[in-house]
Amino acid sequence: MNLNRRDFIKTTTILSGGILLPAYLKSCQSPDQVYDLVIYGATSAGIIAAVKAAQMGRSCILVEPSSHIGGLTTGGLGATDLGYADAIGGMSRGFYQRLREYYKDDSKWKYEEPQIVGANDTSWFFEPSAAMAVYKQMLEENNIPVVINDRLILGSKGVNKRGKSITSIVTEKGNVYYAKMFIDASYEGDLMAMAGVSFHVGREANSVYGETLNGIQKVRTHYHIFPGFVDPYIEPGNPQSGILPGVHGEEPGKDFEGDHRIQAYCYRLCLTDVKENSIPFEKPQGYEELEYELLFRNFEAGENRIPWLPHMMPNRKTDTNNRWGFSTNKIGINYDYPKGNYGLRESILAEQEHYQKGLMWTLANHPRVPEPIRTEVKKWGYAADEFTHNHSWPTQIYVREARRMIGEYVMTENDCRRISVADQSIGMGSYTMDSHNVQRYITRMGCVQNEGNIEVSTGGPYVIPFGCILPNRQECDNLLVTCAVSASHIAFGSIRMEPVFMILGQSAATAASLALETNTGLHELSYPRLREKLLEDGQRLDLDKEKFLPLLPESEPLRERKRIDNEPNLSKGCVVDYFD
Helix, strand or coil, X not given: CCCCHHHHHHHECCCXXXXXXXXXXXXXXXXCCEEEXXXXXXXXXXXXXXXXXXXXXXXXXXXXXXXXXXXXXCCCCCECCCXXXXXXXXXXXXXXXXXXXXXXXXXXXXXXXXXXXXXXXXXXXXXXXXXXXHHHHHHHHCCCCEECCCCECCCHHHEEEECCEEEEXXXXXXXXXXXXEEEECCCXXXXXXXXXXXXXXXXXXXXXXXXXXXXXXXXXXXXXCCCCCCCCEEECCEEEEEECCCCCCXXXXXXXXXXXXXXXXXXXXXXXXXXXXXXXXXXCCCCCHHHHHHHHHHHHCCCCCCCCEEEEEHHHEEEEXXXXXXXXXXXXXXXXXXXXXXXXXXXHHHHHHHHHHHHHHHHHHCCCCCHHHHHHHCCXXXXXXXXXXXXXXXXXXXXXXXXXXXXXXXXXXXXXXXXXXXXXXXXXXXXXXEECCCEEEECCCCCEEEECCEEECCCXXXXXXXXXXXXXXXXXXXXXXXXXXXXXXXXXXXXXXXXXXXXXXXXXXXXXXHXXXXXXXXXXXXXXXXXXXXXXXXXCCCCCCCCCCCCCCCCCCCCCCCCCCCCCCCCCCCCCCCCC
């Protein structure tokens, strides 16, 4: 590996009070070292994969392109998207068990009385700093070398292959990492793409995989919408005046057809109402009031709810998510993020951050926001003791969807509903098939509306097969993909949860280790042996089928858009366009 000791020290995560552990130094003494496993992306999946590989006696290194480790789990998503808790086992469950132990220490409760967190032996709700502490402990215990701020060269120069096998990856700093096996644990799927593996970005048409929930869904989208008539034009009623920011003037497309668009991103904000630990919302430099005109008009049309979802975490903190028609998601700015270069991605992240900071200040201070909402929002501020190295702003955006591999097996809506049940399970998912809104358009009635939000139950746990993390055997034979997995848009909407990514990280590392142990290719690996090891290590590969029969075996019929619970009773609504 072309990484000398000095460069390693400069780019490696300091995991122990500013001093590198001896094992970290030892791992870089040889510039020609070939690891058993290189893991790209220190997300939740990447960390679990590295720990499992080390536990199985494999030499590995964890390479993270940013300065942040832990992905969304340490990035503000403390309200775990769970589904059925019994579907989560192995090291993923072990992580949440460690969090429960963390909160048994009364000294961790600085801003409220100590209390029992979670159910049974787990804690599914936690502070970002708590998740970070647990992950660092796991990395330290297993002497995992972690390199941060070391990005893969995008393009053909970033991955070296011999035939169908990756031999090394190359970073922008000139570091070369050699290994026998590789895991792409990034949300974006950069290593996968640079290795020449097929992928998809956007929504497939329903017809591609025989689905009902994929593609454009104007009729079915009835959550997180504008319930009243909101005019899209700068001068209301005058199309010649221009369209307001956040609305595109393109045709939204026909229901069920595919498109290039992806669901919106946001930062999951960690807020608090504890004054001594709170940083007030400030108006960002370059604030433009017009950016929030849709918000104002939505209130004026009768909306009376605070447009956020603040899940409460320990110590009077929140995991704050998008909610209702105009909220923390800046819809439509991220279409080019998955395949974009680093500069383009950074500009998208900066735009999202600026928008969300402006939104929080607006909700707390702008006179066009209803006074009761301003009063409530002013009680909150950024938690001063979280993300302290980044001015209390989250260091990881919620990449809800980017590239998705087209691998040996493509998971679809039918798998999630258990209409189809694949062989060779390596774990389970169970969360709702969930897509946030994808676009904001002008309806035929001449008003603003959102499209793309889908929230449909799977009806119970479902199996995730080995083929979902395996590239096509003709494209790459020593790579596993744990986050940008092989799935359709709507199936990925259920799979894309942090506990599932950890499950897949463990299973990927186990498969790689067994393949090395038996000198077998990944595609030829004995599944019975893999299954035996996964079960031995606590993975849950299926549940009692009598107990968890799918509740939705048939395709649910299309319905007209309905008003949702506690939606304002507005006299003039802006309903969906019906079928073209």
